[in-house]
Amino acid sequence: MNTRSLLVFLLLFLSFYSNSQTLPVIIQNGTTKLASSNFESAEVDFANAIRLNNTATTTYLDKLKKYGTLNEYQKSTSDMPDGFVYNHDLAVPYYGHGMSLAGLGKQDEALLDFEKAITIEPKYAEAYCERGIIYIAKGTKDKGCMDLRKAKVLKNEKAKELYNSNACTEMSTAFITAGDTKMEGKDYAGALLDYTSAIQLNGDSILPFIKRAECNVQLKKYDKALLDYNKALKIKADTIHILYLRGLAYNAASNWKMAFEDFSAVVRKSPNYYEAYIQRGTACEGMENFRSAMYDYSEAIRIKPKDGLAYYKRGLANSDSKDFSHCKDFKIAASLGMEEAKSLAENCGPPPPKAK
Numbered sequence: 001m002n003t004r005s006l007l008v009f010l011l012l013f014l015s016f017y018s019n020s021q022t023l024p025v026i027i028q029n030g031t032t033k034l035a036s037s038n039f040e041s042a043e044v045d046f047a048n049a050i051r052l053n054n055t056a057t058t059t060y061l062d063k064l065k066k067y068g069t070l071n072e073y074q075k076s077t078s079d080m081p082d083g084f085v086y087n088h089d090l091a092v093p094y095y096g097h098g099m100s101l102a103g104l105g106k107q108d109e110a111l112l113d114f115e116k117a118i119t120i121e122p123k124y125a126e127a128y129c130e131r132g133i134i135y136i137a138k139g140t141k142d143k144g145c146m147d148l149r150k151a152k153v154l155k156n157e158k159a160k161e162l163y164n165s166n167a168c169t170e171m172s173t174a175f176i177t178a179g180d181t182k183m184e185g186k187d188y189a190g191a192l193l194d195y196t197s198a199i200q201l202n203g204d205s206i207l208p209f210i211k212r213a214e215c216n217v218q219l220k221k222y223d224k225a226l227l228d229y230n231k232a233l234k235i236k237a238d239t240i241h242i243l244y245l246r247g248l249a250y251n252a253a254s255n256w257k258m259a260f261e262d263f264s265a266v267v268r269k270s271p272n273y274y275e276a277y278i279q280r281g282t283a284c285e286g287m288e289n290f291r292s293a294m295y296d297y298s299e300a301i302r303i304k305p306k307d308g309l310a311y312y313k314r315g316l317a318n319s320d321s322k323d324f325s326h327c328k329d330f331k332i333a334a335s336l337g338m339e340e341a342k343s344l345a346e347n348c349g350p351p352p353p354k355a356k
Contacts, residue, residue, distance in 0.1 A: 023049055023052055023053065026045050026046075026048055026049045026052070027045070027046070027049050027092060027093060027096065029045050030042045030045030030046045030049065030093075030096050030100070031096060033045065034096065034099055034100060034103070037103065039100045039101075039103035039104045040100075040104065042096065042099075042100040042103075043097060043100035043101060043104065045096075046093050046094075046096040046097035046100055047097060049092075049093035049096070049097075050093045050094060050097060053090055053093055056090060057090050057120065060087055060090055060120070061119070061120070063084075064084060064119075064120075067080060067084045086120070086121045086122065086123070087120065087121070088120075088121045088124070090120050090121075091116075091117040091118075091120035091121035091124055091127070092117075094113045094114070094116040094117040094120065094127075095113070095114065095117040095124065095126060095127050095130075097113045098110040098111075098112075098113030098114045098117065098127070098130065099130065101113060102130065102134060107134050107137065107138060110130075110134060111131060111134055111135075114127045114128075114130055114131040114134075115131070118131070123154055125150075125151045125154035125155065125156035125159065126151070126156060128147045128148070128150045128151035128154065128156070128159065129147065129148060129151035129156050129158055129159040129162070131144075131147050132144040132145065132146070132147030132148040132150075132151065132159065132162070133148075133162065135147060136148075136166060141166070141171065142171060142175075142197060142201070144166070145163065145166060145168035145171050145201050146197075146200045146201055147159075148162050148163040148166070148168060149163055149168060149200065149201060149202070149203070153203075168201055168202070169201070169202050169205075171201050172197075172198040172199075172201035172202035172205065172208060173198075175194045175195070175197045175198035175201065175208075176194070176195065176198045176207060176208055176211055178194045179191040179192075179193075179194030179195045179198065179211055179215070180211070182194060183211075183214075183215060183218075186218075188215050188218045188219050189219075191211075191215050192212060192215050192216070192219070195208050195211045195212035195215055196212060198211070198212075199212065204235065205235070206232040206235050206236050206239070206242065209228045209229070209231050209232040209235070210228070210229070210232055210242065210245065212225075212228050213225040213226075213228035213229050213232070213245065213246075213249065214245070216228065217248070217249050217252055220252075222249055222250075222252060222253035222255075223253075225249045226246065226249055226250070226253075229242055229245060229246035229249060230246075233246070238265075238269075240266055240269050240270055240273070243262045243263075243265050243266050244262070244263070244266050244273070244275070244276055244279075246262050247259045247262030247263045247266065247276070247279055247280075247283075248279060250262060250283075251279060251282055251283055251286070254286060256283045256284075256286035256287045257283075257287065259279070259280075259282075259283040259286075260280055260283040260284065260287070263276045263277075263279050263280035263283060264280065267280065267299075272303050274300050274303045274304050274307070274310075277296045277297070277299045277300040277303070277310075278296070278297070278300050278309065278310060278313065280296045281293040281294075281296035281297045281300070281313060281314075281317070282313075284296060285317060290317045290318070293313075293314075293317040294314055294317050294318055297310045297311075297313050297314035297317060298310075298314060301314070306336060307336065308332070308333040308334070308335075308336030308337055308338035308341065309333070309338065311329045311330070311332045311333035311336065311338070311341070312329065312330065312333035312338045312340060312341045314326075314329050315327070315328075315329030315330045315333065315341070315344070324348065324349055324350055326348070327345065327348035327349050330344040330345040330348050331345040331348075333345070
């Protein structure tokens with residue numbers, strides 16, 4: 001037998017041998033070899049598993065992609081009305097192949113495999129953990145910590161320990177600081193990215209959610225701001241500060257009723273919260289309930305009698321009064337430094353008596 005014939009025979013034999021093994025056996029063999037650090041042989045096994053799964057994986061990913069483009073109604077009437085069912089088994093060969101490549105020092109190639117495993121199974125905690133380890137090793141600590149946190153949330157103990165030991169929470173604080181700087185410079189789009197990164201690094205803290213919400217208010221994306229305030233309240237329920245900020249977002253969105261409810265919750269918990277009475281008065285005016293607005297501005301005056309804003313706003317809410325009591329409010333507001341009240345105070349009062 002010549003050399004060429006021998007090579008052909010060997011290839012046919014290897015092909016027959018690999019095909020004669022079932023997928024579970026191939027994967028089990030690869031897993032055993034990984035455990036003994038036989039990365040080269042493990043890589044061959046998992047590569048075979050990927051090849052044998054290729055048709056099923058391609059069909060699965062095409063279906064996943066199509067499902068992702070459907071709206072809610074289309075999803076409810078599709079052949080998957082209860083949602084897409086992820087096939088973890090199809091992801092396992094890519095994870096094993098990635099682990100083999102990582103063991104061989106081929107980090108970039110391993111990243112591609114972990115990415116594919118996560119695409120197939122978005123809740124693959126081990127894949128997130130190992131991808132995070134490689135990112136950190138390559139110097140991309142922010143991405144690495146984000147992956148470790150995802151794995152940690154998915155109950156991966158290894159990721160939990162690595163997340164803490166790599167000071168990932170402190171990285172979240174750094175992103176918040178960077179976002180604050182951009183907010184001061186009115187770079188709201190840039191700040192939004194930083195606050196989002198902070199959330200991805202430490203979604204157990206209320207601070208990055210509050211910061212991103214405030215940023216979205218500046219961008220007039222009130223629905224997104226409210227979602228973040230709601231997430232913050234889930235972490236720490238009935239927090240006066242968050243309720244007040246959410247009320248501001250409702251006021252900015254002209255959702256007066258919801259704003260009124262939030263500010264009412266605030267003053268029930270803190271009866272001397274000056275700003276909450278001012279903002280609830282604004283919500284009352286938005287609902288054209290001027291009597292209630294005047295009550296809130298009066299409460300604000302009770303709390304801070306030397307602050308002109310409440311007098312000014314009470315005067316505006318009461319501007320149709322027949323006894324011209326609003327004029328007194330404008331004059332007090334003007335005397336306390338409210339520039340907006342000065343012209344109103346000067347031109348306010350009963351008309352001069354008619355000449356006889």
